Amino acid sequence: MTCAGCGGGSGGPPAQPPTAAAGSALTVNKRVTVTLDGSGSSDPGGHSLTFAWTQTGGTSVVLSSVSSPKPTFTAPGVSGALTFSLVVNNGQMSSAASTVVITVQNRAPVAS
16 A cells, blocks of 8 residues: 655745844933834745834833834933844744844033
């Protein structure tokens, strides 16, 4: 007895997870509006992505939307580093986290 077409193959390559890209590090002044940019995130299968941003360090801020590719927030009134993590999901798999650091500094003095 033979089994034509048997072989246990999956019919295609294994699914690949998406890649999160939290954007480049920024240095900003206190109390300015900052935009995080996860739009460089991708999925090798071309599936649409959902976004999940989390603040993981620094003075707490409120993101405009944790599920947006480009959320905004107002930088705090104190200097320091703010760290954010981005994970994307393609409906089947989640990416590894991508991290970005936003450094908040005093506004440079202006000579008169």
